[in-house]
Amino acid sequence: MLFGLLCLTFAISHVVPGDPARLAAGPDANESMVQTLRAKYGLDRPLAVQFVSYLHGVVTGDLGQSLRTRNTVLEDLLRYFPNTFELVTLALLLAVVVGVPLGMLSAVYQNTWIDHVTRVVSVSGVALPAFWLGLMLQLLVALHLGWLPLGGRLGLTAASPAPITHLLFVDALLRGEWRTFADAAAHAVLPVVTLCFPALASIMRVNRAEMLETLRQDYIVTARAQGFSGFRVVTRYALRNAMIPTLTMIGLRYGWMLGGTVLVETVFDWPGIGLYAVSAAVSSDFQPIMGVTLVIGLNFMLANLLVDLAYGWLDPRIRRASAT
Amino acid sequence: MKTARILSLGLFTFTLLATLAAPSAPAFERVGDQKILVFAGRQEVPTIDPSVKYDWSIRMMQQALYDALVKYVGNPPEIVPWLAERWEVSPDARTWTFHLAKNARFHNGDPVTAEAVRWSFARTLKLNQGPAWMLSDFLKEDGIKVVNEHTIQFTLGQPYAPLLSFVPWWYVMNPKLVLANEQGGDLGQKWLTDNAAGSGPFKIKRWQQGVLYEIEAVESYWKGWPSKDHVGGVILKMVRESAAQRAALLRGEADIVEGLSADDFDQVAKMPGIVVPNFPGMTTFGLKMNTQKAPTSDANLRKAIVHAFDYDALLKIYNGNAVLQTSPFPNATRGYVAVPGFPRQDLARAKEFLAKSAYPNGGIELEYVYVQGLEEERKMGLVLIDNLGRLNIKVRMVPLIWPNMVARGSKVESSPDMLAVFATPVSTDPDAVAYQYHKNSWGKYYGSSFYQNADVWGLIERARTLPKWEERAPLYADIQRRIAADAPELFGMLANRRWGMRDYVKGFVFSPVRFTGEVDLYPLAIVAK
Numbered sequence: 001m002l003f004g005l006l007c008l009t010f011a012i013s014h015v016v017p018g019d020p021a022r023l024a025a026g027p028d029a030n031e032s033m034v035q036t037l038r039a040k041y042g043l044d045r046p047l048a049v050q051f052v053s054y055l056h057g058v059v060t061g062d063l064g065q066s067l068r069t070r071n072t073v074l075e076d077l078l079r080y081f082p083n084t085f086e087l088v089t090l091a092l093l094l095a096v097v098v099g100v101p102l103g104m105l106s107a108v109y110q111n112t113w114i115d116h117v118t119r120v121v122s123v124s125g126v127a128l129p130a131f132w133l134g135l136m137l138q139l140l141v142a143l144h145l146g147w148l149p150l151g152g153r154l155g156l157t158a159a160s161p162a163p164i165t166h167l168l169f170v171d172a173l174l175r176g177e178w179r180t181f182a183d184a185a186a187h188a189v190l191p192v193v194t195l196c197f198p199a200l201a202s203i204m205r206v207n208r209a210e211m212l213e214t215l216r217q218d219y220i221v222t223a224r225a226q227g228f229s230g231f232r233v234v235t236r237y238a239l240r241n242a243m244i245p246t247l248t249m250i251g252l253r254y255g256w257m258l259g260g261t262v263l264v265e266t267v268f269d270w271p272g273i274g275l276y277a278v279s280a281a282v283s284s285d286f287q288p289i290m291g292v293t294l295v296i297g298l299n300f301m302l303a304n305l306l307v308d309l310a311y312g313w314l315d316p317r318i319r320r321a322s323a324t
Numbered sequence: 325m326k327t328a329r330i331l332s333l334g335l336f337t338f339t340l341l342a343t344l345a346a347p348s349a350p351a352f353e354r355v356g357d358q359k360i361l362v363f364a365g366r367q368e369v370p371t372i373d374p375s376v377k378y379d380w381s382i383r384m385m386q387q388a389l390y391d392a393l394v395k396y397v398g399n400p401p402e403i404v405p406w407l408a409e410r411w412e413v414s415p416d417a418r419t420w421t422f423h424l425a426k427n428a429r430f431h432n433g434d435p436v437t438a439e440a441v442r443w444s445f446a447r448t449l450k451l452n453q454g455p456a457w458m459l460s461d462f463l464k465e466d467g468i469k470v471v472n473e474h475t476i477q478f479t480l481g482q483p484y485a486p487l488l489s490f491v492p493w494w495y496v497m498n499p500k501l502v503l504a505n506e507q508g509g510d511l512g513q514k515w516l517t518d519n520a521a522g523s524g525p526f527k528i529k530r531w532q533q534g535v536l537y538e539i540e541a542v543e544s545y546w547k548g549w550p551s552k553d554h555v556g557g558v559i560l561k562m563v564r565e566s567a568a569q570r571a572a573l574l575r576g577e578a579d580i581v582e583g584l585s586a587d588d589f590d591q592v593a594k595m596p597g598i599v600v601p602n603f604p605g606m607t608t609f610g611l612k613m614n615t616q617k618a619p620t621s622d623a624n625l626r627k628a629i630v631h632a633f634d635y636d637a638l639l640k641i642y643n644g645n646a647v648l649q650t651s652p653f654p655n656a657t658r659g660y661v662a663v664p665g666f667p668r669q670d671l672a673r674a675k676e677f678l679a680k681s682a683y684p685n686g687g688i689e690l691e692y693v694y695v696q697g698l699e700e701e702r703k704m705g706l707v708l709i710d711n712l713g714r715l716n717i718k719v720r721m722v723p724l725i726w727p728n729m730v731a732r733g734s735k736v737e738s739s740p741d742m743l744a745v746f747a748t749p750v751s752t753d754p755d756a757v758a759y760q761y762h763k764n765s766w767g768k769y770y771g772s773s774f775y776q777n778a779d780v781w782g783l784i785e786r787a788r789t790l791p792k793w794e795e796r797a798p799l800y801a802d803i804q805r806r807i808a809a810d811a812p813e814l815f816g817m818l819a820n821r822r823w824g825m826r827d828y829v830k831g832f833v834f835s836p837v838r839f840t841g842e843v844d845l846y847p848l849a850i851v852a853k
Contacts, residue, residue: 016728017727017728017731017732017738018727018728018730018731019727019730019731019734020727022730022734023726023727023730025453026377026378026379026453026454027768027769027770028457028458028750028768029453029457029768030457030460030764031767032452032460033452033453033456033457036451036452036453037453068370069370069371069517069533070370070371070376070513070514070517071517079533079534080534135565135567135568138567138568138571139567139571142571142575143571143574143575146575149577150563150568150571150572150575150577151563151568152535152536152561152562153535156353156360156362156536156559156561156577157353157355157360159530160532266564266565267565267568268568269535269561269562269563269564269565269568271532271533271534271535271562275534275564276534279368279534281725282725282726282727283727284727
């Protein structure tokens with residue numbers, strides 16, 4: 001699958017018009033300067049040779065070099081990916097923590113005001129474009145109310161903790177730098193909320209639909225008849241069964257969010273791989289684009305693997321079936 | 325459910341901490357008794373190696389970290405001594421001798437010597453990147469001679485009068501420091517990407533790629549400071565969205581912003597505590613027409629187009645903050661002349677030219693290619709549709725991202741009928757603009773007209789080699805008239821350069837030769853308690 005992804009990305013990025021060497025050399029560069037860069041970065045070789053060389057590099061951990069930043073792509077990814085990972089993970093966490101209970105409540109109190117409100121929230125989440133929501137939150141919460149910063153990861157004079165994991169929150173915690181942690185948290189609220197909103201809406205809708213279906217099942221009626229409390233029936237028996245499709249949605253959403261952070265990262269100047277990929281794309285800088293695609297593809301596969309494992313944890317029938 | 329409760333509690337704590345930690349709205353940053361200016365910019369600084377690349381954000385930082393032999397200052401731009409106290413040029417404009425200031429020091433204390441200048445120029449020529457094109461046709465490595473510790477001499481292969489106008493962009497590096505950090509014979513390219521080896525008024529403090537770039541003032545700067553209130557440092561913070569830049573300025577999170585829309589600039593200019601410097605720049609906007617491919621290869625059709633266009637609409641798009649071109653050369657270019665009869669909207673004349681063309685009744689469709697997402701260029705396309713419709717010419721608007729536009733404009737066969745291009749000359753010498761119309765510029769984005777006129781090319785080649793300005797000036801006047809007469813492009817306007825700035829920021833000096841958002845950080849001061 002990854003090989004297919006690499007082939008496709010390589011083909012697309014080399015089919016589109018645009019001369020990366022000319023763009024990297026600058027607008028005034030003469031032909032000899034452009035040739036110098038072509039030779040330096042191997043862009044003067046036949047495409048097939050470039051592709052084989054790239055594949056060899058990938059296998060040996062060399063993802064090539066960026067013409068724009070002049071760093072290796074691996075260096076750049078190590079710098080930018082942890083930021084995106086933290087953003088997406090926090091957004092997904094928020095979407096699950098809020099979306100699942102709201103979906104559940106909406107189903108339990110079907111056709112009441114609670115259901116109506118949550119449905120409005122879920123429709124808004126699907127309908128509102130992320131960049132618009134981000135800008136509105138910036139204007140309202142950051143500019144007018146002044147509660148939170150406009151963007152970035154840390155305040156202007158705050159220093160990042162010395163890296164251990166390259167994850168800012170984790171490093172701040174591990175180093176005991178609470179002020180940095182709080183500062184990073186303040187900067188994360190608006191982008192996390194913006195990114196989480198569409199995911200929250202999807203998770204809520206799927207969970208509501210599944211809960212409605214499950215609550216009509218015979219074993220739920222039986223459980224109620226046996227005198228179990230409504231809370232126990234809903235959370236212990238109904239929710240657990242309704243979570244299987246919701247989990248699928250969570251896995252899919254993780255992949256979509258990784259690939260779709262670009263708008264949120266742009267609005268909030270969040271230095272992640274989305275911004276990195278866009279900057280590379282507008283410079284026709286192919287190797288970073290392929291590197292980012294590879295990382296997103298890998299993460300998407302990993303997320304789906306985790307979802308598959310979680311199926312077994314949630315549903316003993318699946319666990320037993322795979323054991324036999 | 326226990327897990328969910330823990331997660332909920334964690335999230336609540338996270339949000340609470342976040343809200344409590346929300347910063348107030350500071351005016352400018354303070355570090356100790358230093359006032360740190362915050363500049364919100366849209367464009368990253370991927371490298372600061374002076375031999376490798378330049379654009380507005382890169383050059384703003386290079387100018388702060390490095391010194392050159394001479395420097396552009398003021399409006400109109402003047403070349404003033406900097407590392408070089410004085411210079412001489414031979415009567416044939418082939419030998420240039422620069423005498424260095426004896427007190428100039430790199431940040432590590434090493435003296436700036438003629439050998440450092442030689443090494444820096446040779447490095448740029450050898451790497452053949454960045455500013456190399458400016459001098460590489462005339463200056464070779466063996467033409468650079470150290471006369472003594474403080475005197476350097478350049479002997480050119482052929483006379484080149486504009487040399488001095490390009491020297492401000494050739495920064496001097498400390499060879500000892502660079503070579504100490506060389507990796508695999510790369511002449512320090514890797515290291516100089518985010519480290520500096522200069523003698524400029526600032527040195528690097530923090531360099532967080534794609535996030536912020538912080539430089540701090542060198543208190544003992546060898547040339548001194550123009551104001552006792554000079555900034556203690558500058559943070560160039562990436563704020564990529566125009567709306568976010570506006571909010572940052574209003575909220576006091578940024579002291580200078582550069583990327584607002586025309587309407588936003590007008591709005592913030594009315595707000596208390598904010599000023600908007602507003603100056604005509606040297607960036608020309610024009611529609612490059614493919615002069616070698618039909619239908620725009622027909623000179624009469626091109627002349628019909630340039631006479632049908634509503635130029636005042638350009639000014640309206642910029643809310644009046646622009647001036648129309650009156651020559652192919654920007655007004656601040658040395659030797660600029662207002663060309664008599666420069667095209668303005670005149671439908672009767674447009675129809676006359678169209679009648680003389682191969683398309684007397686119109687009935688053709690022209691492609692207008694512009695930068696995707698650039699609202700001003702989109703509006704210009706709408707004006708074109710309206711104007712050329714009166715000649716029965718249809719216009720097809722094609723938005724493309726910049727790399728694809730450059731690729732389209734690089735070949736005669738693919739270059740569109742009309743390509744919207746902003747072009748900023750790198751020097752005030754007329755050669756910098758005239759050469760855009762020379763055949764050697766074909767393939768570059770500003771050469772997408774593939775303009776052909778052997779007489780004009782001959783004049784350009786001759787004018788750049790003449791040593792005396794009195795001999796060059798009439799040639800450039802002639803060049804301007806001839807290019808205008810051939811109408812290889814629709815010469816549009818010079819959009820004003822604007823910045824949104826807090827009123828306590830003083831010392832701003834505009835120079836039109838600087839790029840779009842570029843500011844000379846050296847004279848800036850913060851005058852506030």
